[in-house]
Amino acid sequence: MTTPDLFAPEPDEAALMAQLRQTLHEHAHxxxxxxxxxxxxxxxxxxxxxxxxxxxxxxxxxxxxxxTQRVGGKVLDQxxxxxxxxxxxxxxxxxxxxxxxxxxxxxxxxxxxxxxxVDPALExxxxxxxxxxxxxxxxxxxxLVQAATRGDGEVGEDVTQNSRTIGQIPLSLPAxxxxxxxVRGEVYMRRDxxxxxxxKQRSLGQKTFVNPRNAAAGAVRQLDxxxxxxxxxxxxxxGVGEVTPPDAGGPVWQTHFDLLxxxxxxxxxxxxxxxxxxxxxxxxxxxESIGQQRDGLGFDIDGVVYKVNSLSLQSQLGFVTxxxxxxxxxxxxxxxxxxxxxxxxxxxxxxxxxxxxxxxAPVFVGGxxxxxxxxxxxxxxxxxxxxxxxxxxxxxxxxxxxxxxSVLLDKRVDDPAIFTMPRHCPVCGSAAVREEGEADYxxxxxxxxxxxxxxxxxxxxxxxxxxxxGLGDKLVDQMVDAGIINTLPDLYRLGFTALxxxxxxxxxxxxxxLDALEKSKQTTLPRFLFGLGIRHVxxxxxxALARHFGKLDPIMDASEEELLAVADVGPIVxxxxxxxxxxxxxxxxxxxxxxxxxxxxxxxxxxVAAQPLSGQTFVLTGTLPTLGRxxxxxxxxxxxxKVAGSVSKKTSYVVAGAEAGxxxxxxxxxxxxxxxxxxLKELLDxxx
Ligand code: IVH
Numbered sequence: 139m140t141t142p143d144l145f146a147p148e149p150d151e152a153a154l155m156a157q158l159r160q161t162l163h164e165h166a167h168x169x170x171x172x173x174x175x176x177x178x179x180x181x182x183x184x185x186x187x188x189x190x191x192x193x194x195x196x197x198x199x200x201x202x203x204x205x206t207q208r209v210g211g212k213v214l215d216q217x218x219x220x221x222x223x224x225x226x227x228x229x230x231x232x233x234x235x236x237x238x239x240x241x242x243x244x245x246x247x248x249x250x251x252x253x254x255x256v257d258p259a260l261e262x263x264x265x266x267x268x269x270x271x272x273x274x275x276x277x278x279x280x281x282l283v284q285a286a287t288r289g290d291g292e293v294g295e296d297v298t299q300n301s302r303t304i305g306q307i308p309l310s311l312p313a314x315x316x317x318x319x320x321v322r323g324e325v326y327m328r329r330d331x332x333x334x335x336x337x338k339q340r341s342l343g344q345k346t347f348v349n350p351r352n353a354a355a356g357a358v359r360q361l362d363x364x365x366x367x368x369x370x371x372x373x374x375x376x377g378v379g380e381v382t383p384p385d386a387g388g389p390v391w392q393t394h395f396d397l398l399x400x401x402x403x404x405x406x407x408x409x410x411x412x413x414x415x416x417x418x419x420x421x422x423x424x425x426e427s428i429g430q431q432r433d434g435l436g437f438d439i440d441g442v443v444y445k446v447n448s449l450s451l452q453s454q455l456g457f458v459t460x461x462x463x464x465x466x467x468x469x470x471x472x473x474x475x476x477x478x479x480x481x482x483x484x485x486x487x488x489x490x491x492x493x494x495x496x497x498x499a500p501v502f503v504g505g506x507x508x509x510x511x512x513x514x515x516x517x518x519x520x521x522x523x524x525x526x527x528x529x530x531x532x533x534x535x536x537x538x539x540x541x542x543x544s545v546l547l548d549k550r551v552d553d554p555a556i557f558t559m560p561r562h563c564p565v566c567g568s569a570a571v572r573e574e575g576e577a578d579y580x581x582x583x584x585x586x587x588x589x590x591x592x593x594x595x596x597x598x599x600x601x602x603x604x605x606x607x608g609l610g611d612k613l614v615d616q617m618v619d620a621g622i623i624n625t626l627p628d629l630y631r632l633g634f635t636a637l638x639x640x641x642x643x644x645x646x647x648x649x650x651x652l653d654a655l656e657k658s659k660q661t662t663l664p665r666f667l668f669g670l671g672i673r674h675v676x677x678x679x680x681x682a683l684a685r686h687f688g689k690l691d692p693i694m695d696a697s698e699e700e701l702l703a704v705a706d707v708g709p710i711v712x713x714x715x716x717x718x719x720x721x722x723x724x725x726x727x728x729x730x731x732x733x734x735x736x737x738x739x740x741x742x743x744x745x746v747a748a749q750p751l752s753g754q755t756f757v758l759t760g761t762l763p764t765l766g767r768x769x770x771x772x773x774x775x776x777x778x779x780k781v782a783g784s785v786s787k788k789t790s791y792v793v794a795g796a797e798a799g800x801x802x803x804x805x806x807x808x809x810x811x812x813x814x815x816x817x818l819k820e821l822l823d824x825x826x
Contacts, residue, residue, distance in 0.1 A: 151192060155199055158189040162205040163310060170305035171407050172809050203281045203310035208302045214361045217295035220286040223320060223380040226274055227291065229443060230461045232468045239468045240421035243444055250455060250463060259417030261447040263394045264424040265376060266411050267467050269438040270326025270354045274379050275301065277319045280311040287358065291460055297358050301325075303367035308405040320379030321406055327354040328436045329536050330786070331370040340518065340577060348543045349474070349533060350438050372437070375406035393447045410807040411435075414447060429470055431800070433505070433536050436786070441469035470505075473535045474543060477501035479528045482513070482557050484564045488593035489673050490580040492570055494519045494557065496530070496542050504534035511540040515577045516559040523547075525554040565589035585625065585723075592618050594671050598626055602677055603669030604661045604736070607654040608647070616640050626727055629655060630734035659735045663690060666738055670728070672718045674711045678780060682706045683715075685775075688741040694719045694728070705752065749778025750824040754790035756781050757805070760798030762815040770818065777822050785810060793818050 165182050169175040175182075186205065193200045200207070232239040247260060272288040285301030286294040301307055304325065311319070327335070327350040335353060336346040347353035357369035378397060391397040395414055402408040411431075415424050421444055428442050446452050446464040455463040481497040494513040501508055511532050513519040524530060524542055529549040534540040559579050563570050568583030581587050585594065592614050599606035599614075606629070617623045622636045632655065637648040661669075667690070668680035675683070686704040687693045693715070701712035718724050756774050758767055758781060765773070770793065771781045785792055785804040792805035792812045805812050813821065 151196065152199060155189060155192050155196070158185055158192070159201065159204055159310075162186060162189065163203075163308070166205060166305060167308065167405050171308075171405060174809050174811075201281070202283065205309065207309070208305070208367070214299070216361070217297060217359070219289075219293050220284065220296045221293050222274060222286065222291070223276075223318075225291050225460070226272060226288045226294070226322065226379070227457070227460055227462055229465045229467045231441075232466050235469060235471055237422040237425065240425050240444065241418045243466045243468070244418035244421060247446060247455070247464070251451065259420075260451075261393075262415050262421060263398075263445045263447045264413050264415050264421060264428075265443045265445070266409055266428060266435075266439040267441040267443045267469075268324035268326050268374055268376075268409075269351050269440045270324040271351070271358060273297070273301065273323060273325045273358070273373070275307060275321045275323075276380075277311055277315065277321070279317060280313065280315050280319075282307070282309050295359070299363040300358055300360060300366040303363060304371045304373055306371075306373040306407050311404050315404060316381050316383060318380055318382040320381065321375050321401060322377045322379055323373055323375035323406070325354055325358055325371055325373050326350060326437055327357070327370065328372055329438065329538065330436060331372075333538070335369065340514065343517065345521070346518070349535070373407055374409050375401045376408075376443075391449060393449060394445050394452070395447055397449075425468055429505075432470060434784075434800070434804070435536070438473070438535055439470070440473070441467050443467050471502070473504040474531050474533045475501045475503040476529055476546070477508075477532055479524060479526055479530055479542075481526055482519070482524065484560060486563060486565050486581055486587065486589035486593075488590060488597050488671055490563075490583065490587065490590050492559065492563070492579040492581060494559065496524055498530075498532060501532060503532055503540070506534065508532055508534055508540045511542045513542060513557075516557075516572075516579065517577055519557045519559075523556070525550070525557060527551060527554050563587055563589070588618050591624065595623065595626065595629065597671045598669040599629070599658070600669075603665050604658040605665075606651070606658045608651055609654065613640075613651070625730075627730035627734050630659070630731070630736070659737060661736065661738050663738045663740065666690070666731075666736065667693070670718070670724075672715055674714045679706055679711060681775060681780075684741075685744045685778075688743040690728070690740070692743075694725065751777040751779030751821060754779045755788060756818075757783070757785050757789050757792045757801055758795075759792060759801035760795035762793070762795040762818075765815060765818075770815075773822055774818075791818075791821070 162182065162185055165175065165177055169182070189204065190206050193204065193206055232243060234242070244260065248257070251260075253260070274286045274288070274294070275282060276284040276286075282302065283298070284296065285298045285307075287297055288294050302309060329350060332347065332350040332353055339346045347356065353369065354371055357366050357371055360366040360369070375398070377394075378401070391400065395412075398408045398412060411428065413424060415421055425442055428439070432439060444466050446455065452462070452464040457463060478499045479496045480499055483495050483497055485493045485495050487493060494516065496511045496513055498509055498511055513522070513524060522542060522544060524545055527550070529546045531543040531546070532540055533543045559570070561570055562568065563581035563583055566581065566583040566587035566589065568581050568587060570579045570581050572579045581590065583590060585591050592611070595614050595618070596609075596611060598604060599609040617640065620640060622632065623629060632652065634648055634652060637643060637651060638645050663684040664677070664681040667683055668675065668677050682704050683693055687696070696715075698709070698712040698716050701707050701715055702709065707715075751774060756779055758770055762770060774781055782789065785801050785808065787808055789805070789808070789810045792801060792810055794802050794805075794812050794814060802812065
């Protein structure tokens with residue numbers, strides 16, 4: 139029995155659904171690929187829900203490219219096998235991490251093409267070698283119909299459902315693309331997404347991922363697409379498989395670079411680090427330049443790939459077994475290496491947090507020599523079961539602190555003791571406790587603990603707080619150990635003799651420290667607040683508090699509710715601030731610092747009205763024509779904006795002046811808006 143009359147869609151509804159799909163696609167592309175959304179998230183969500191509601195009424199009208207199909211899907215028992223229409227090749231690897239790696243490739247290609255020294259330099263495309271996993275995406279009539287892993291190159295696994303959860307992969311393409319189009323590229327996880335995922339796993343007491351590549355591979359091969367959807371993945375296109383008809387969609391590609399530009403225009407992410415270069419010298423320069431940028435990239439790469447740009451030369455060069463003759467991968471030094479654990483120390487942080495740290499036999503990894511690696515906390519150390527004497531894999535990627543990834547159990551000799559967290563602070567002997575629901579042990583000694591005292595003093599004296607130039611960790615160790623400083627105000631009571639009597643302290647240096655201390659007395663409220671070292675109060679929160687209240691006393695006396703009214707202050711931060719100022723000894727420290735002459739200009743509470751730049755983050759680079767850096771920063775902050783040191787997806791604007799450096803490149807790479815001084819002034823005045 140059918141009831142077509144009741145349930146058949148109104149013609150308008152079908153059209154509306156098509157239109158919603160189209161609009162949502164456009165905005166998803168702006169959001170995920172261009173990193174430049176033009177509508178608020180809430181508006182996207184509203185349209186998305188509207189489409190979902192229509193699809194619930196008319197499931198027969200759900201198309202595979204509907205944005206709603208990115209989430210959900212059924213749990214699989216196993217992945218189906220997919221035979222690739224064209225095999226997915228691998229590339230020859232050049233492991234020589236010297237410039238000669240690039241020179242060898244150029245020489246080989248020239249020889250194979252029969253070129254001599256008088257012939258001009260060859261044109262290549264140089265690309266990063268992304269450290270993720272290869273994926274082939276098959277579009278038919280412009281709709282994503284299948285995604286497959288590389289497998290053995292001939293047969294891979296059908297991971298279509300999971301690929302649809304990746305926001306950067308388009309589900310449908312503009313009109314006019316080839317009837318069959320296979321796009322090949324790398325699925326990977328950004329470092330910030332990886333760190334956030336592991337933090338979350340740790341806080342849930344679940345297993346952490348070894349590196350972004352494993353996390354990405356695990357997500358792609360996750361049988362439950364709902365879990366895959368929660369793992370943040372990204373994609374870069376670097377080539378094509380089957381394309382039929384080969385010259386459809388406009389351009390008949392002459393070069394690999396053209397092909398990538400076309401893919402980009404169809405909505406695929408193509409790295410802006412992909413460059414055309416000529417001859418061996420430029421290949422070498424590219425290798426070195428990318429090597430220098432490697433740590434600062436938002437994602438892992440393990441080398442670069444060189445490809446002959448001309449597609450006709452590519453076919454002339456052909457293949458040897460599974461590897462094309464026209465491409466080579468040139469590796470960077472490894473980011474993971476083997477070494478042995480010499481000891482496991484426990485370090486005490488400023489807030490008393492105890493961190494187990496593996497002392498390692500020195501090893502060169504990710505471009506630097508590493509001797510320490512964090513084990514994070516007791517659970518993590520136990521989960522990885524790191525013991526003294528073990529052979530371990532250490533990893534250092536980007537600016538992240540080196541980590542022990544795993545232990546090679548078959549290399550363990552004898553049966554070394556399992557690591558246990560001490561129940562007493564290794565520095566002051568106070569009880570170490572682990573609060574329920576927390577992963578960390580903390581020393582309960584507070585400022586009685588000399589390790590915490592030292593850290594607290596260093597924190598207060600650092601450049602971003604009141605800044606006492608020349609007061610480094612060695613000197614603080616000496617002063618605390620000699621008993622001449624116990625609390626922060628003691629810093630300002632230091633006499634020349636006490637300082638000059640410290641070992642290895644020349645009179646001149648003693649005087650310099652006293653001068654620096656004197657200078658540090660004139661500070662600002664945000665610097666002072668940050669310097670106090672209140673848990674969860676970083677620089678940004680200190681600035682927000684200062685802006686909101688204007689003066690210190692109202693902050694010290696504010697209730698949790700009043701604190702919650704400050705932008706960026708949530709319940710945990712509010713509670714921490716309240717607890718800090720509820721301690722008589724902390725108020726006493728503040729009073730004594732003021733009595734010693736530490737001072738700042740107090741202001742008026744900020745008006746509650748939204749400021750022109752609130753919620754926006756700026757990065758300054760280069761020299762501006764009239765504004766100094768500090769001046770520009772102050773103006774931005776006074777207008778409610780934030781100033782950050784590095785460019786990320788979340789940056790709203792990069793303000794670029796003369797001789798702008800890599801931050802400008804980074805902005806262009808991420809599609810972050812760039813303004814000059816005039817543009818900044820317009821924004822400050824409330825212009826868009
Ligand atoms: S091109 C015929 N380009 O490296 C060449 N591969 O063995 C086909 N990879 O697992 C690959 N970045 O997933 C190419 N820019 C890039 C790449 C890249 C990473 C991976 C690829 C494959 C391996 C090549």
